Amino acid sequence: MKISYQWLARHVDLSGLTAQDVAQDFTLSTAEVEGVERFLPHLDAVVVGRVLEREKHPDADKLSVCKVDVGLAEPQQIVCGAPNVRAGLHVAVALPGTRLPGDLHIKKSKIRGVESCGMICSERELGLGEEHDGIWELPLSTKPGAPVAQELGLVDWIIEIDNKSLTHRPDLWGHRGLAREIAAMRKRPLKPLDPSPLASGSGAATPVEIRSAGCLRYIAVPIDGVAPRRSPDWLRALLFAVGARPIDLLVDLSNFVMHDLGQPNHCFDRAKLAGRGIVVRDARADERLLTLDGIERRLSSGDMLICAGDEPVALAGVMGGEGSKVQAGTDSLLLEVACFLPAVVRRTAQRLALRTDSSTRFEKHLDPTLPAQAAAHFVRLLKEIEPAARVAGASADVGAWRDPAREVHVRPERVRRLLGVDLSDARIAEILASLDFGVSAQEGELVVSVPSRRATKDIGIEQDLVEEVGRIHRYGNIPTRPLVAPVEPPPRDEGWRRRMLVRAVQDRLARDARLLEALSYSFVSDALLEQLSLSALPHVAVVNPVAEGFSRIRRGVLGSVLEKARDNRHHAERVALFEVGKGYLPEQANARGEPREIHECAIVLALPPSKEQRSDGAAWTQVRAIVEDLLAGLGHERAVAGPAQACEPCAHPIVRAAFRSADGAHELAVAMALDPVFAQRLGFAGDLKSDVACAVVSIDALLSAASEPRGYQPLPRFPGVKVDVAVVVPDAVPAARCEELLARSGKGLVRALEVFDVYRGGVLPPQARSLAWHVELRADDKTLGEAEVQKFLERVERALGEIGCTLRRQ
Amino acid sequence: MTDLSPEHASTLARLLAQVAAASAAEDLRAIGREALEKGGVVADLLASIPTLPPAERKGAGQAANRIKAELEAAIDARKRELEDGALLASRKVEGFDATLRAPRVERGALHPITQVVRELEDLFTSMGFEVLDGPEIELDWYNFEALNIPRDHPARDMQDTFRCDPAGELVLRTHTSPVQVRAMEKRRPPIRAIAPGKVFRQETTDASHEHTFHQMEGLVVDEDVSVGHLIHTMKTLLRGVFGKDIEVRLRPGYFPFVEPGFELDARCPFCKSGCSVCKQSTWIELLPCGMVHENVLRAGGIDPAKYSGFAFGLGLSRLVMLRYGIDDVRHLLSGDARFLRQFHRIG
Numbered sequence A: 001m002k003i004s005y006q007w008l009a010r011h012v013d014l015s016g017l018t019a020q021d022v023a024q025d026f027t028l029s030t031a032e033v034e035g036v037e038r039f040l041p042h043l044d045a046v047v048v049g050r051v052l053e054r055e056k057h058p059d060a061d062k063l064s065v066c067k068v069d070v071g072l073a074e075p076q077q078i079v080c081g082a083p084n085v086r087a088g089l090h091v092a093v094a095l096p097g098t099r100l101p102g103d104l105h106i107k108k109s110k111i112r113g114v115e116s117c118g119m120i121c122s123e124r125e126l127g128l129g130e131e132h133d134g135i136w137e138l139p140l141s142t143k144p145g146a147p148v149a150q151e152l153g154l155v156d157w158i159i160e161i162d163n164k165s166l167t168h169r170p171d172l173w174g175h176r177g178l179a180r181e182i183a184a185m186r187k188r189p190l191k192p193l194d195p196s197p198l199a200s201g202s203g204a205a206t207p208v209e210i211r212s213a214g215c216l217r218y219i220a221v222p223i224d225g226v227a228p229r230r231s232p233d234w235l236r237a238l239l240f241a242v243g244a245r246p247i248d249l250l251v252d253l254s255n256f257v258m259h260d261l262g263q264p265n266h267c268f269d270r271a272k273l274a275g276r277g278i279v280v281r282d283a284r285a286d287e288r289l290l291t292l293d294g295i296e297r298r299l300s301s302g303d304m305l306i307c308a309g310d311e312p313v314a315l316a317g318v319m320g321g322e323g324s325k326v327q328a329g330t331d332s333l334l335l336e337v338a339c340f341l342p343a344v345v346r347r348t349a350q351r352l353a354l355r356t357d358s359s360t361r362f363e364k365h366l367d368p369t370l371p372a373q374a375a376a377h378f379v380r381l382l383k384e385i386e387p388a389a390r391v392a393g394a395s396a397d398v399g400a401w402r403d404p405a406r407e408v409h410v411r412p413e414r415v416r417r418l419l420g421v422d423l424s425d426a427r428i429a430e431i432l433a434s435l436d437f438g439v440s441a442q443e444g445e446l447v448v449s450v451p452s453r454r455a456t457k458d459i460g461i462e463q464d465l466v467e468e469v470g471r472i473h474r475y476g477n478i479p480t481r482p483l484v485a486p487v488e489p490p491p492r493d494e495g496w497r498r499r500m501l502v503r504a505v506q507d508r509l510a511r512d513a514r515l516l517e518a519l520s521y522s523f524v525s526d527a528l529l530e531q532l533s534l535s536a537l538p539h540v541a542v543v544n545p546v547a548e549g550f551s552r553i554r555r556g557v558l559g560s561v562l563e564k565a566r567d568n569r570h571h572a573e574r575v576a577l578f579e580v581g582k583g584y585l586p587e588q589a590n591a592r593g594e595p596r597e598i599h600e601c602a603i604v605l606a607l608p609p610s611k612e613q614r615s616d617g618a619a620w621t622q623v624r625a626i627v628e629d630l631l632a633g634l635g636h637e638r639a640v641a642g643p644a645q646a647c648e649p650c651a652h653p654i655v656r657a658a659f660r661s662a663d664g665a666h667e668l669a670v671a672m673a674l675d676p677v678f679a680q681r682l683g684f685a686g687d688l689k690s691d692v693a694c695a696v697v698s699i700d701a702l703l704s705a706a707s708e709p710r711g712y713q714p715l716p717r718f719p720g721v722k723v724d725v726a727v728v729v730p731d732a733v734p735a736a737r738c739e740e741l742l743a744r745s746g747k748g749l750v751r752a753l754e755v756f757d758v759y760r761g762g763v764l765p766p767q768a769r770s771l772a773w774h775v776e777l778r779a780d781d782k783t784l785g786e787a788e789v790q791k792f793l794e795r796v797e798r799a800l801g802e803i804g805c806t807l808r809r810q
Numbered sequence B: 001m002t003d004l005s006p007e008h009a010s011t012l013a014r015l016l017a018q019v020a021a022a023s024a025a026e027d028l029r030a031i032g033r034e035a036l037e038k039g040g041v042v043a044d045l046l047a048s049i050p051t052l053p054p055a056e057r058k059g060a061g062q063a064a065n066r067i068k069a070e071l072e073a074a075i076d077a078r079k080r081e082l083e084d085g086a087l088l089a090s091r092k093v094e095g096f097d098a099t100l101r102a103p104r105v106e107r108g109a110l111h112p113i114t115q116v117v118r119e120l121e122d123l124f125t126s127m128g129f130e131v132l133d134g135p136e137i138e139l140d141w142y143n144f145e146a147l148n149i150p151r152d153h154p155a156r157d158m159q160d161t162f163r164c165d166p167a168g169e170l171v172l173r174t175h176t177s178p179v180q181v182r183a184m185e186k187r188r189p190p191i192r193a194i195a196p197g198k199v200f201r202q203e204t205t206d207a208s209h210e211h212t213f214h215q216m217e218g219l220v221v222d223e224d225v226s227v228g229h230l231i232h233t234m235k236t237l238l239r240g241v242f243g244k245d246i247e248v249r250l251r252p253g254y255f256p257f258v259e260p261g262f263e264l265d266a267r268c269p270f271c272k273s274g275c276s277v278c279k280q281s282t283w284i285e286l287l288p289c290g291m292v293h294e295n296v297l298r299a300g301g302i303d304p305a306k307y308s309g310f311a312f313g314l315g316l317s318r319l320v321m322l323r324y325g326i327d328d329v330r331h332l333l334s335g336d337a338r339f340l341r342q343f344h345r346i347g
């Protein structure tokens, strides 16, 4: 919202205060200031000129050659194309060297062979209006040579205030409210507003009937003796300053009252109402109204209408109708000043995407006592400018409004304690009084009368008044104090454990496994879900997504990371990413309707495809190793890998493994190669064809599973023996089963087992592979010899033979 | 040191020359034997001492010892030289270039948001704050109602809420503030907590706007908590974040769940008299904060007659952007490895 410094000065004496001072005051005590700008700064350079002579241009019919007194020793010769230029006029002259809006740089020039020293300006050329049929005619009281800005009182500054910071302050939507703030801060009086009530005319009243609960108060004032005309320059200038385009006196005055007191109002051409009474009612579905902006609005039953009889003439609180607007020929008015319910106005403005100065104000719970003041203010100003204007009949003032003014008790001690500053009772009372609150002391408390303009929504409790004291005292004047509390570490609860676990996972993966941590949207696109065959699963979805097909919230993290890995393959050979995040399962919502939240970590590794194009190639091997190392690091060294049953659809049907805690109770992680079909669908194709493997690690399961005890193995006192064991293993026998038997055959001597070779083909039978292990045998009490090794191998041969495996002796 | 007679000096020189010329350990041993063992130059010299006049004996002894010591040292040194020779020969390098890079070690990195969150968690836990977590999908009650933002409140418009159902019973949380009430429900004062996390706003994405970003809520509730405590804590926060004392400015700001509410501006840490970061104002609007509204305390089951509190909300995405000079917020959640890799520093 734009605020004019000069306009503020109509309500409070600003002498000694610059616009910057005022802006600073607002910033520190009232509202957010977005900027301070000089209003039409070029008007400082444009000077008043008096046209002494006008002659026709010798070579151009439409041009005039003028001699103009611009305060210099000699009159200046200026060529002008305006039809209304004539001797005796006072005009605005831009002399050579002046810059005008639109980057117009005035220079001495020759126009059709005649020298011209400057330009006589129209209002439009000066950024002051739309009129460009002729030059701007200034009052004859202006002094040739003086800057136009100074002569016309146009030296002004515009203070731009952030509307959001006024959301809770219905009283600040006009200049008077903001002036009251300055008055309180600077301890200056607010200039009084004529308090006399609206005069009544002798004619008949316009009947008003409120049939909608959305209208709290409706004042209708019939006014005669008006005619559309140009507003006085001061009024036009102020409206310009706040960004309102002057139109004609009646419309301008309506705008002026809104920007002055913050009360929207509307002028109907009374002739167009044709004697029908005003009815405020809810719209009927599909009713239509052509609004002032020339757009036909289709209404709905939630909208509120102002009607003449039954004919809609305005969208209540939002915009007037085209058919009843003031225009050339209007000679009688009906002035509407009303108070509407914020929710109703807001709903309509929102639904029609029609935010107006009026609707914005009504949304803020305007003071219901304000319409009477605003109506009187309008009529008073109108009569000052247009003495023939008069109230034609009795005004209507109807509605079930109540004055919201109230008393709030304030304990000065509470103010001091909440602000943390030592203010005396008297100073607290003084600050509140400066804001026009009534204050009286009563048994150690202050009884504060909150006027209606602050009582609609803004101030209702003691804490609200603490803010009033604090902001006028200024928060910068409050001494800082350290928090004092018992010295205790935060509790080691589940939240703490999860956080520590997540940190450990991140560290192991980013630092030790050297993966990059990504963070993603919680949204997943329909396209991605389709590619992952997850579309059919229930997802939480928003009803107002930022883009079509981007409404669903992920159930797990893997999809987002796969997508990012694919995107990265455009510019990287090897992509290694992980993300720790949340997923939401709506089908497992709790009684309050909150979807179940899961915490998990997804890991994706994408490599250039290997020559063999095996699904269990490098990516799979590396991901599996990363997962095992991660689990070991988290205290699950003995986690057991086995076939993964339920798995992401995109998992390779064979190349996948689930890792369960040693006790078998929790599935901690699943690692998988990306199924080639899904890889293709996800876009790992063509140049981006990749060897992709991924894993999902459940933070929740890790949190529930008991980790293995920490401990230490004594260092061996006797050397161990390394034995290589090669076995032909049918595909149906899992390697883990062989390892189990190898360990058992060692009778406690097997200390380490490591697969070092896997191959198939050659002399091997079909559906079998050769697996070879390095086995370390070691005893705690002696150095093992060949005899023990042979016994071990014999036991291995026997045990493996029982499950169909063959020990390969060298 | 003893001066050697010319005769002795030439003997020593001859022996040293032999040592220098020796090309095998074997030769060195022979030289040593020849000089030091019976019949050798030094042995003869020592053997002749008793035959000399008493006045010359001391000098002769010292000369013999000196020759012996220098010879042995020379033999040792030459021996080491010969031994190292084989290794020196293995110092094979061709056209070595110190500026030639080796293939870089693969780099891992924590996301910059994670890094900043950890710093803040460490800072606040060191002051006894708990770190809390809240759901991204939130009940209207926690996101709005309990925070003193009833339906039809204009503040709801400012939030650009993603609704998960037409009525908006379930929303994507628009701020981390819902954690305030969740925290109060489960705890009794004193409460000191922060809650970092993801938040959502339904708005068009561009270089400075994202529909998904990260925030951190802070909450303190205790007896007699005042604006003075809030300012002090915020200064401590900024000192932790920027590593130096930062001037702050508190000005009125409107948020329905605090009263009074403030915008906290920090003196721009990047300039003295205005820069692009602070839009030439020397102030950076950094975090909204305020004293917890009594309706919010009540919603959390805390008696406002006995307790007061303050809350603040820090924009983590913005803080990360400020810290690293990131000019486009969309990089943060892009997952682009070229972006992520830049944050590999561990100190």
Ligand SMILES: [Zn+2]
Binding pocket: B268, B269, B270, B271, B272, B273, B274, B275, B276, B277, B278, B279, B280, B282
């Ligand atoms: Zn700066």
